[in-house]
Amino acid sequence: MTPPLHLSLAGQAVDVLREQVLTGEIPPGSRVNEVEVAQKLGISRGPLREAIRHLASEGLLRLVPHRGAFVPAADADEVKALFELRTALECAAAELAASRRTDVDLVRLQEVCAESRANYRAGQPFPYRLDLAFHQTLIDAARSPRIAEQVRLVQQRVVLLRSALEDDPPHQHASMDDHDELVLAIADGDAAGASTVMRRHLSRVCAQMLTSLNH
Amino acid sequence: MTPPLHLSLAGQAVDVLREQVLTGEIPPGSRVNEVEVAQKLGISRGPLREAIRHLASEGLLRLVPHRGAFVPAADADEVKALFELRTALECAAAELAASRRTDVDLVRLQEVCAESRANYRAGQPFPYRLDLAFHQTLIDAARSPRIAEQVRLVQQRVVLLRSALEDDPPHQHASMDDHDELVLAIADGDAAGASTVMRRHLSRVCAQMLTSLNH
DNA sequence: AAACTGCCAACTGTCGACAGTTGACAACGC
DNA sequence: GCGTTGTCAACTGTCGACAGTTGGCAGTTT
Numbered sequence: 082m083t084p085p086l087h088l089s090l091a092g093q094a095v096d097v098l099r100e101q102v103l104t105g106e107i108p109p110g111s112r113v114n115e116v117e118v119a120q121k122l123g124i125s126r127g128p129l130r131e132a133i134r135h136l137a138s139e140g141l142l143r144l145v146p147h148r149g150a151f152v153p154a155a156d157a158d159e160v161k162a163l164f165e166l167r168t169a170l171e172c173a174a175a176e177l178a179a180s181r182r183t184d185v186d187l188v189r190l191q192e193v194c195a196e197s198r199a200n201y202r203a204g205q206p207f208p209y210r211l212d213l214a215f216h217q218t219l220i221d222a223a224r225s226p227r228i229a230e231q232v233r234l235v236q237q238r239v240v241l242l243r244s245a246l247e248d249d250p251p252h253q254h255a256s257m258d259d260h261d262e263l264v265l266a267i268a269d270g271d272a273a274g275a276s277t278v279m280r281r282h283l284s285r286v287c288a289q290m291l292t293s294l295n296h
Numbered sequence: 297m298t299p300p301l302h303l304s305l306a307g308q309a310v311d312v313l314r315e316q317v318l319t320g321e322i323p324p325g326s327r328v329n330e331v332e333v334a335q336k337l338g339i340s341r342g343p344l345r346e347a348i349r350h351l352a353s354e355g356l357l358r359l360v361p362h363r364g365a366f367v368p369a370a371d372a373d374e375v376k377a378l379f380e381l382r383t384a385l386e387c388a389a390a391e392l393a394a395s396r397r398t399d400v401d402l403v404r405l406q407e408v409c410a411e412s413r414a415n416y417r418a419g420q421p422f423p424y425r426l427d428l429a430f431h432q433t434l435i436d437a438a439r440s441p442r443i444a445e446q447v448r449l450v451q452q453r454v455v456l457l458r459s460a461l462e463d464d465p466p467h468q469h470a471s472m473d474d475h476d477e478l479v480l481a482i483a484d485g486d487a488a489g490a491s492t493v494m495r496r497h498l499s500r501v502c503a504q505m506l507t508s509l510n511h
Numbered sequence: 512a513a514a515c516t517g518c519c520a521a522c523t524g525t526c527g528a529c530a531g532t533t534g535a536c537a538a539c540g541c
Numbered sequence: 542g543c544g545t546t547g548t549c550a551a552c553t554g555t556c557g558a559c560a561g562t563t564g565g566c567a568g569t570t571t
Contacts (some may be wrong), residue, residue, distance in 0.1 A: 091555090101546090118520075124556090128554075130346065131346065134349055134350065147562055162440060162443075165388070166440070170445060228381050305524075332550095340526045345553090362533060362553060
């Protein structure tokens, strides 16, 4: 019994639109015209409206009555508020991961860290893909479905605000150090330590986003 | 026709449906028939579908492709997972409240506690209304809009699962003690203490829900 | 020129109808 | 009797069209 891999038009529209919003193909601040996008996707306005509402509930769009849906623009206060939420969730995830992790989880985390190091030594910048992979692996190790769900949504909103992020080698290096330290704490089953490191890590990332936002 | 149509039909449907789901008027496990409910509300299926999708994003309904929307039934694993999320959020809120609270916030918290005590001494059971009011006042004192938003959604889902909750005087007394202790920690600006008390409090509430679920 | 007013195009909100899928029931074969 | 298969009603997914609202623009007034 394979779950219907055939997604509804609304579901497909959600995926396409989410991609376009996150990649900046639909730039922050711009409006989403229902008839225009519906024609472009080859569907009617009904499913598209449901897709727009869904993305709005994920925080990727902002709904204004009778005016339409807008892509929220990066804003300092929004970044701070969002990182307070992210910190609450990921610190809890780090604690749970430290106490629930299996050896397989540990190997996966170490692999991601090793790949990041190798990539960095090869002279390439720390790809955001690997950063996401690390945090993803960590919340999987926490084995808390509802927390994982929320973390995914928050990280998505961070990606959206990340358009104004610039490459900063020192910051990237510090992030990799944080990740390594996190793995150590999780390996030791040190919940409090993992939480502390995660808080410091996210604090650093948040600060970096705020500074690059002011440029 | 409503002369001042301030809210869209979909928005009105969201409010009505949410009320019906939370009060159990639409019992857990039952299905929401689109045509039936649409006729009962006097609207067409379009706005109702948007309302259903919205409530699903809040976790008050569960969508099954080609089958419709169901009210999720209380389940032990779900309760545990939900309380892990709630604990992560409200502990963070308690910490923030301890460091950001104003004197007005403190007075409000004390007022809610005092009202609970008076109510209890009058021989009446600790109304859930006051419990909600306390947690609401606390997250307001935390001044973190994104966290507050998520806490509201989680508490709503707890209300939904709460149908199987029975009155338990000892538990109510312990809850009020926890609240008082929380206020003391927040008054002292003791973030770590507030977080610890909150964690113990929610752990107790979760355990109580789990036991009354098995009866 | 600035401000006000009425009009208009564009867009969202809403509706009724059609098409595709699902689960159940009945008829059939073993 | 039990399992299989064909049929069907009910419901969700989708569409095109209509109605109401919004913001802007032209024309008018002071």
